[in-house]
Amino acid sequence: SQTLSTTGLSAALAAILTRNMGRPQIQSLFAPQGLEGFLTAAGLTDEAKRLNANRLPSNQLTGDLVKSAIQFGALGNEKALLEGVALQGGVLKPWLRQILRLLPQQSELTSRISGLVTELESLQIEALPQSHVRESGLAALLLLRDQPPVELLFERKNVTERDKINRLWILNLHTSLDSLGEVWMKSAFSGKDVELTFWAKEEQTAALAKKSRMDLEEALMEHDLHVKSMQIFASPRPGFEKVSSEGMPHLDAKA
16 A cells, blocks of 8 residues: 555555566576476476376467467456456466466565466467557467477557558467577567567577578468568567566556
């Protein structure tokens, strides 16, 4: 309440907005077999199996498997509740809050999972609709069995071209791999046209992407998608920085 009276933000929201950009708990607890090991040690073997069952094998991906994983890792429960949609079980963040109720209040694992929930809510805030920027957004975390987690942010935008309004669907991806380093991708879809932008922190990763661009274009053509443009940069994605209330004019702090 003290924070609310001085800044207009609840203490929980203020903590999310002022935290640093890194998401250490997401990277460590959701690393392959990361949280499962802690849950098993705490006697929650069924929950450990449940989490592992919602992970994807990176070498056997299909559309249906990715869809199922996104449904589990989607971060938008509050919006659904606001719209009168009943909260369904088996969704990542409510599941983590259930884990917290099963653990002792004063334990290292409780503290780490609480931090994990905060990091997920930070990712949610980045997906909030922004006036004049995007109409709507959805964040999700993709969990894999053999790779670090992948952050996904979906956007829908209306773009006017020659008195015609085109609806764009945009997928933003961010992850960090041992073999490639930190990478970002933005894919903008308009009908069957797609525009791709790729950023890599490591120069050799950007060089590998440039070498493989024709293979990607051909793979997309097999799905009847036409690549209008593809840009590849050997640098971190611009604007990938800590979210703050000052930089978020769309955020109604009082709400």
